[in-house]
Amino acid sequence: MKKNINLTLKVWRQAGNREKGRLEIYSVKNISTDMSFLEMLDVLNEELTQAGKEPIAFDHDCREGICGMCGAVVNGRPHGPERGTTLCQLHMRHFSDGDELVIEPWRSRAFPVIKDLVVDRGSLDQIIIAGGYISVNTGSAPEANSVPVPQDAADRAMDAAACIGCGACVAACPNGSAMLFTAAKVSHLALLPQGKPEAARRAMRMVEKMDQLGFGNCSNITECQIE
Ligand code: SF4
Ligand code: FES
Structure with missing residues (x-):
């Protein structure tokens, strides 16, 4: 070459x-x-x-x-x-x-x-601010085996947490949807015991914010997954 x-x-x-x-x-x-x-x-x-x-x-x-x-x-x-x-x-x-x-x-x-x-990708930060966190003081790291987490859940949460927030999924989507980003942030918390109590409220707030910010709706074209 x-x-x-x-x-x-x-x-x-x-x-x-x-x-x-x-x-x-x-x-x-x-x-x-x-x-x-x-x-x-x-x-x-x-x-x-x-x-x-x-x-x-x-x-x-x-x-x-x-x-x-x-x-x-x-x-x-x-x-x-x-x-x-x-x-x-x-x-x-x-x-x-x-x-x-x-x-x-x-x-x-x-x-x-x-x-x-x-480009200004502050809108992705706004989605996180709307609910992409656990709203309790979790203190310092507990002993690792004190909260049992199934291996499958830990693996899937880790996959979702691998989102680096680059915004390529939005750019790839013909609808300009941020659904892959938002779903990754919703999932990596909701799959773990610590994130479960607020899971439904978190998802509602983040999706509502995504809509307000001018992102399009997901219509399952899956272009975001191809990139
Ligand atoms: S889901 Fe993938 S493409 Fe979208 S912001 Fe996260 S890392 Fe980037
Ligand atoms: S410069 Fe950090 S992901 Fe490309």
Whole structure:
């Protein structure tokens, strides 16, 4: 496989929430296939900065696939073409020399664009604030065997808790629904004994908040699970 590739990027540029956005075309050359997608954007931003131009704004933090900060739609796919892979963990070896990539921010009424590829995902925080917690002081960690938890319940709760709150499911959904995110947060608490007493009230409040914030309804298209 060729180690270095050249690409044409069409990147969404938008100076602010009230500004009109547009796709701008950039050529990036000599990109190592060992780079991550964000490192490829770093290279482009370095070139833009050296040419006195405005670098592309994009969100990132851990660059390890665990924090949920990064994300963009690449050729119509949130986080790009690899399943279960965040944009920071997507490597350029998955692209070919001469590829054309269209890079856009998450598109959802509930995620207003702040700048370029950066969107405001505070609406996901609002869903958590509406009920995604246990409202008692649980004190310090108890002895692990004092509350029996069936292995199956622990496994399913852990799966749900693996949601990093990136918002890709919302971007993937034609309805712009946050149902996968909300369901993950509802489930990881409701499956465990400590979360059960408030389970119904928690789910009602979080779904109500999700509706208020402008997310769409889930109609079981399951696009969110494919990404
Ligand atoms: S459920 Fe949604 S927000 Fe959570 S990790 Fe998956 S795509 Fe990201
Ligand atoms: S930067 Fe943390 S998940 Fe991508």
